[in-house]
Structures are given as C-alpha cells and as structure tokens.
Amino acid sequence: MNEKKIKSSLGTILKYVVLIVGALFTLLPFVWMISSSLKSATEIVRVPPSLFPEEIQVVNYAKAWAAAPFGRYLINTVIITVFTTIGVLITTVLSAFAFSRLNFPGKKLVFSLFLATLMIPGEMLIITNFITITKLKWIDTYQAMIVPWLSNVFYIYLLTQFFMQVPETLYLAAKVDKCSDFKYMIKIMVPMNKSPITTIAILNIIGSWNSFLWPLLVTNSDEMRVLSNGLIRFQTEAGSSYELIMAASCILVMPIIIIYLFLRKYVIEGVAQSGIKG
Amino acid sequence: MEKKSLKGYLYLLPALIIILVFTIYPLIKAVLMSFYEGYSIINGSFDAIGLGNYKELFSDKVFRKALTNTSIYVVFVVPCSILLSLLIAVLLNSKIRCKGMFQTLFFLPYVTSVIAIGIVWSWIFNSNYGLLNYVLSWFGIEAVPWLNSPDYALMALIIFSIWKSMAFDILIFLAGLQTISPDLYNAARVDATPKWRVFLKITVPGISPMIAYAFIMGMINAFKVYNEVFSLFKSSAGPANSAITVVYYIYDKFYNSADYGVASAAAVVLFVIILALTMIQRAVSDKKTA
Numbered sequence: 100m101n102e103k104k105i106k107s108s109l110g111t112i113l114k115y116v117v118l119i120v121g122a123l124f125t126l127l128p129f130v131w132m133i134s135s136s137l138k139s140a141t142e143i144v145r146v147p148p149s150l151f152p153e154e155i156q157v158v159n160y161a162k163a164w165a166a167a168p169f170g171r172y173l174i175n176t177v178i179i180t181v182f183t184t185i186g187v188l189i190t191t192v193l194s195a196f197a198f199s200r201l202n203f204p205g206k207k208l209v210f211s212l213f214l215a216t217l218m219i220p221g222e223m224l225i226i227t228n229f230i231t232i233t234k235l236k237w238i239d240t241y242q243a244m245i246v247p248w249l250s251n252v253f254y255i256y257l258l259t260q261f262f263m264q265v266p267e268t269l270y271l272a273a274k275v276d277k278c279s280d281f282k283y284m285i286k287i288m289v290p291m292n293k294s295p296i297t298t299i300a301i302l303n304i305i306g307s308w309n310s311f312l313w314p315l316l317v318t319n320s321d322e323m324r325v326l327s328n329g330l331i332r333f334q335t336e337a338g339s340s341y342e343l344i345m346a347a348s349c350i351l352v353m354p355i356i357i358i359y360l361f362l363r364k365y366v367i368e369g370v371a372q373s374g375i376k377g
Numbered sequence: 378m379e380k381k382s383l384k385g386y387l388y389l390l391p392a393l394i395i396i397l398v399f400t401i402y403p404l405i406k407a408v409l410m411s412f413y414e415g416y417s418i419i420n421g422s423f424d425a426i427g428l429g430n431y432k433e434l435f436s437d438k439v440f441r442k443a444l445t446n447t448s449i450y451v452v453f454v455v456p457c458s459i460l461l462s463l464l465i466a467v468l469l470n471s472k473i474r475c476k477g478m479f480q481t482l483f484f485l486p487y488v489t490s491v492i493a494i495g496i497v498w499s500w501i502f503n504s505n506y507g508l509l510n511y512v513l514s515w516f517g518i519e520a521v522p523w524l525n526s527p528d529y530a531l532m533a534l535i536i537f538s539i540w541k542s543m544a545f546d547i548l549i550f551l552a553g554l555q556t557i558s559p560d561l562y563n564a565a566r567v568d569a570t571p572k573w574r575v576f577l578k579i580t581v582p583g584i585s586p587m588i589a590y591a592f593i594m595g596m597i598n599a600f601k602v603y604n605e606v607f608s609l610f611k612s613s614a615g616p617a618n619s620a621i622t623v624v625y626y627i628y629d630k631f632y633n634s635a636d637y638g639v640a641s642a643a644a645v646v647l648f649v650i651i652l653a654l655t656m657i658q659r660a661v662s663d664k665k666t667a
Contacts, residue, residue, distance in 0.1 A: 114468050121465050122482050124540070129485065131508060132497040144506050190392040203385030209393075216400050218655045222601050222624045223644035226410070226631045227403030230418050250395035280384070309490040311604050316632060327492045334496055335611055341500050348493040359488045363481050366488060370545070371552040 132352070136160070136345035143342045156342065163346040166337065171322060172329035173350070179244045179314070179325060180307040186249040187303050188296065194255045196284045199262035200270055213252050225316060232317050243317040244325070248307065254299045257372055261295045262288055298369035301362050308355055326351045404648075410641035418637055430642040439618055440643060443626045446531060447599050450622075454538045455595035459588060461539070462546035467580060469547070470554040480551065487544035495608025498537045499524060502609070524610060527619035534620045537605055542598065546591045553587035554580070586662055593658040597651050603628065623647050 135143060136159055138152040163169065197203070198210055228247055237243040265288060273283045289296065311327040318324055324332070330347050337343050359366055386393070410416055411431070415424035434440050469479055486494065501508045502523035510520045523533040557579065565575045581588075603624040606614055614621035614629070623643065631640035 114471065114473065117464065118468050118473070118479055121461070122479060125483055125485060125543070127508075128494055128497045128501065128540070129489075131501060132494075135500060146506065146511065148506065148508060148511055190395065193388040194392040197385040197388035201385035201388060202381045203383055204381050206385060209389065213392075213396065216396060218652055219400060219404055220597075220601060220647055220651050222603070222627065223407055223648045224400060224403040226627070226637060226640050226644060227406040228399055229631070230406075230637075231398070231403070233418075247395070247399040250392040250399075252396070255392060305488050309492070311490075311492050311607070312628070327490055330492060330496065331607065331612060334499075334608075341503075341506070344496060345500065348496050351490050351493040355488055355490065356485070359485070360481070363484070367480070367484060367548060370484075370487065370548055 129352075132345050132348055135342060136349050138342050140340065140342060144339070159342050159346040160350070163333075163337075163343040163350070166343060167329060167333045167347070168321060169326070169329060169347065169350060172324050172326045175241075175323060176308060176325045176327075178241060179310075180304055182241070182245050183248050183307045184300055184303045186245065187251055187254065188300060190250045191254045191258050191299060192284065192289060192296070194250075195258035195262050196280075196288060198255070198259045199265075200284075200288075201280065213255060216252050217256075222312075225313065228313075229316050238317055239319050239323045241323075244310075244314050247313070248310075251299075251303070253373065254303070257369075258292065258295055258299065261292050265291055294365070297362070298365040298372075301358065301365050302369045304358065305355055305366070407641045407644050407648075410637055411645045413638055416638050430638040434639050434642045434646070437639070439621060440623075440626055442618060443621045443623045446619075446621060447602075447623060449531060450535060450538065450602065451596050451599045453535045454542060454599065455592060457539050458542040458546050458595065459591050462543045462550055462591070463588070465543070466547050466550035466554060467576070469551055483547050484544050486541050487548070491541070491604040492608045494541075495537065495605055498533075498540075499609050499611070502533050525616055527615070527617045530610065530615035530619040534602075534605060534609060534615075537609060538602065541605070542595060545594070549587050549591060550584055553584035557583035589661045590658065593654050593661075597654050600624070600647055600650055 134151055137155045137157065138149075138159075139154060139156050142149065142153060194213075198206070232238060232243045232247075235243075237246075269287060270283065273287065278286075309327065310325070311331075314325045315328050315331075318328065321329075330351055333347050334344055337347075412426050412428070413423035414427055414429040417423070465483060469476060469483075473479070504510060504520050504522045504525060507523070509523070510518075513521065521529055523529045561579050561583075562575065565579060570578075600623050602622045606620050606622055606625050609615075610620060614625050624647070627640050627643045627647070630636045630643065
C-alpha cells in the first residue's frame with residue numbers, strides 16, 4: 100500500500116514537472132522580450148546574459164517611441180482594427196440571419212458556395228487583389244486595408260449555427276405581432292447571441308491587429324503603416340539596439356495579450372469551434 | 378414555412394459582394410493569369426496561352442527549394458508539435474491544480490503577433506548575444522550561427538514553429554479529450570486497467586479525429602508559412618534563400634520581380650495542394666462521424 104502511495108505521489112510530481120517545463124518553454128520568449136526591453140544598451144550585449152535587468156530602463160520605451168513614428172502606426176492599427184471588426188460584425192449578422200431564417204431561391208447553393216471558399220488559401224488571392232487595389236487607386240489608403248476583410252465565411256458559418264438554435268416559434272410569434280424581419284434580427288437574434296458575437300469580434304480584433312502581409316503590400320508611405328509593418332522596418336533600422344527593438348515588440352504584443360487575458364474564454368471557445376467543425 | 382422571396386439576398390448582399398470581388402474573382406483570375414504568357418497588368422494583354430509559366434516555375438531552383446523546405450518543415454514541425462501537445466493536453470485533462478492558468482498560458486502564442494514574437498526569437502537565436510547559444514555553451518557547444526548560415530536557418534525556423542503551433546494543437550486536443558465519456562475511464566478503473574493501456578485503448582482512439590485534424594492543418598499551415606520567415610530573417614528568406622517557403626516565393630515573384638505569370642502559377646500549385654489536403658481531411662472526418 101505504502102509503495103503504491105509513493106508511486107502515485109511521484110507520478111503527481113512528474114506531472115507538474117512536465118507541465119511547468121512546458122509552461123516555461125511557452126513563456127520564455129515573452130519573459131525574454133520584457134526583460135530585454137528594460138535593459139541598458141551595455142547590459143543587453145553582456146555575456147553571460149542576465150535573466151532580469153540590473154537597473155530597469157523604462158526610458159527604452161520612450162526612446163523606441165521617438166525613434167520611429169510608432170504613435171502614428173498605433174493609430175492606423177486601431178483605425179483598421181475597429182472599422183474592420185464593426186464591418187465584419189454587420190456583414191456576418193446579416194448573412195447569418197439570411198441563412199438561418201429567410202427563405203430565398205438558391206439558398207443552399209449560395210451557402211455551399213460560401214463554405215467552398217473556406218478551402219481557398221487567402222495567400223493565393225493577394226496577387227489579383229493587389230492588382231484590383233492598384234486599379235481602384237486605393238494604394239496607401241485605409242479602405243485598401245479594410246474593405247477586402249469585411250466578410251469572413253468562417254464567422255458567418257459559426258453564427259448561422261447559433262442563429263439556427265433559436266426556436267423558430269419565436270420568429271413566427273414575432274411575425275404574428277407584425278414585427279419586421281430586420282427589427283426581429285436586431286431586437287431578438289442579436290441580444291440572444293451575445294456570446295458568439297463577442298467571440299467573433301475578439302477573434303477578428305486579434306486577426307486585424309496582427310495582420311502583416313496585406314498591409315505591407317498596399318501601403319508605401321510611412322504615415323499609412325500599421326504597427327507590424329513599422330516594427331519590421333524598425334528591426335532593420337535599429338541595427339543592434341535590441342533593447343529598443345524589444346520595447347517596440349512589446350508595444351505591438353501587449354494590447355492583444357491584455358484583451359486575451361480578460362476575454363480568454365471567448366477566444367478559446369471560438370478557436371475550439373474551428374477544430375470541432377473540422 | 379414562409380414563401381420564398383428575394384429579400385434574403387438583400388441581407389446577403391454586403392458579404393456576397395466582398396466575397397465575389399475579393400475571393401471568387403481573384404481565384405479565377407489567378408488561374409487564368411497562370412496560363413497567360415507575357416501578361417501585362419497595365420492593359421491586360423498577353424502573348425499566348427500555355428504552360429510556359431508552369432514550366433518556368435518547376436524548373437526554378439528557388440521554387441523547388443521552397444517545396445523541399447516545406448517538406449522538411451512538415452516532417453519535423455507537425456509530429457513534434459502533435460506529440461508534445463498530446464502530452465501536455467493529457468496532463469491538463471487530469472486532476473491538477475491551476476488548470477485554467479496553465480490552459481491560458483499554453484494558448485498565448487496563438488494570439489500573439491507572429492511578427493513581434495518572431496523578432497524576439499531572432500534575438501534569442503542571435504549568434505553572439507543570444508540566449509540559446511548561451512544555454513548551449515553550458516554543454517560545451519560552440520556558438521551556432523542560427524540565422525546567418527544556410528545550414529541552420531531552417532532549423533531555427535522549425536524550432537520557432539514548433540513553439541508556435543503547439544498552442545493550437547493543445548487547445549483542440551483538450552477540447553477532444555473533454556468529449557470522451559468519463560464512463561469509459563471509470564470502467565477502466567474498476568477493471569484496474571494499467572494506465573498505458575487506458576491511454577492507448579481509450580484516449581488515443583477518442584481523440585484520433587483531432588489528431589488527424591491537427592496533422593492536416595499542420596500540413597496546410599506549413600505551405601502558408603510566411604510571417605515567421607519574414608521576422609526571423611529581417612525581411613529576407615534566410616541566407617541564400619535557405620528558409621524560403623511557397624508563400625514567400627509568391628510574394629517575392631509578384632511584388633519584387635513583377636512576374637505575375639509565374640507567381641500565379643505558384644499560387645495555383647498552392648491552391649491545388651491545399652484543396653487536396655482539405656479533401657482528405659473532410660473524408661477522414663466524415664468517416665469518423667459516420
């Protein structure tokens with residue numbers, strides 16, 4: 100009996116050791132980013148490296164902020180994230196409502212067409228979309244970075260599933276009361292599905308905030324750059340001032356981590372849905 | 378049921394326009410452009426229709442390098458990430474303290490900007506002052522030129538990618554584990570079945586659809602790797618293109634060389650590969666649920 104007890108408590112210890120090692124491996128780049136961003140220019144290149152800064156240099160953030168127009172990049176990123184997310188929510192709610200409640204000719208066909216587009220890698224579309232944006236003379240504008248992303252089929256699919264679970268009888272009752280479709284959608288469907296709509300909003304905020312390749316293609320001027328593009332440029336410009344590069348990286352990463360920590364339930368559920376859907 | 382009317386299209390219109398203009402049209406156009414030889418984007422003229430772009434693509438050493446790199450990447454990143462994630466997910470699913478904290482933490486790489494954290498990794502891989510070479514020096518290993526030598530560049534990319542893809546794999550494995558009925562485990566406990574047998578006979582079959590899904594998604598993502606390369610190698614594809622990927626190749630061909638024909642041919646190849654992988658994935662998941 101005693102031997103068994105020892106064995107099981109050894110098992111428990113081993114379990115925690117593996118989890119903690121895994122957690123440290125996951126956290127290490129984040130810890131290293133923050134720690135490096137607070138070191139002085141001489142400490143950062145010291146061998147052996149110190150895990151934590153000897154003297155905390157918050158001034159690195161101010162230096163990085165002044166070395167490149169990060170304020171401008173931040174504003175651009177916020178503008179694009181906010182407008183894309185609002186737009187995506189509007190198109191998603193409208194489409195999900197059409198697919199779940201309205202009856203129109205060719206509905207099944209259009210739905211299959213929508214789903215089929217999920218198989219197209221967005222990366223193959225950049226060539227033609229770049230030509231389209233050039234022809235529209237949208238290069239270096241906000242709409243170039245917003246409009247192509249105003250619809251997302253995965254979100255439409257997700258929300259349609261949730262809308263379908265709302266009992267049909269509610270809809271019929273509303274019809275009897277002469278409630279219009281649009282009013283029903285806004286007053287009943289949207290409030291009843293706050294949670295999936297929040298999930299969609301957060302996933303989209305994360306996606307827009309972190310987007311890189313498309314904004315890189317459709318902007319030329321420094322004033323139109325988003326944070327991720329500005330950061331890549333700064334990486335080359337700042338040379339070996341790694342303490343400044345790390346501070347700038349923190350500026351890009353932290354807002355999303357804060358949102359994630361507060362609303363992680365929605366993020367995790369949303370991503371898990373994509374896996375279960377298969 | 379209400380009778381059919383065209384009103385539904387009014388609601389669909391915004392999404393439909395975006396999808397037609399920015400997804401369906403570019404798909405068709407990319408396929409067409411891949412067959413146009415000597416295409417000019419200014420007036421839309423071309424010399425001939427044929428397989429010239431594809432011939433050029435497959436005889437291009439850089440593209441072949443991109444395909445080889447993707448294969449090596451798949452062979453290392455996908456199984457390593459799946460095995461490590463499976464271990465973590467099974468432990469997370471057992472009775473432990475701070476489960477929520479661990480779960481939140483393991484998912485962090487998924488929400489983080491690849492560009493920013495890639496730059497952090499490039500600092501960790503730095504050959505003179507990097508953390509990794511310092512740790513390796515404890516074991517008497519001399520400084521490795523991770524990002525400056527064609528021999529190590531792909532390995533650096535692989536290490537970074539395993540770190541990154543574990544977040545998604547752990548999450549879906551954990552979701553899969555939670556769907557396995559606890560009755561099965563209770564029955565095994567009553568029968569005093571050894572733990573390794575429980576793992577092989579209940580856990581693995583229970584989440585095998587998730588493993589298949591993670592495997593194919595991992596392969597699909599391998600073909601799309603781009604931001605990782607861009608951030609690790611300071612906007613290049615590594616020394617002597619040693620870490621080039623298919624998407625990097627497409628970007629370089631059309632954006633830097635304005636070679637729209639060959640870039641489109643590469644995009645079509647990417648599309649066909651991903652379509653095939655998606656079909657396999659659908660077939661596998663249908664079989665499992667049937």
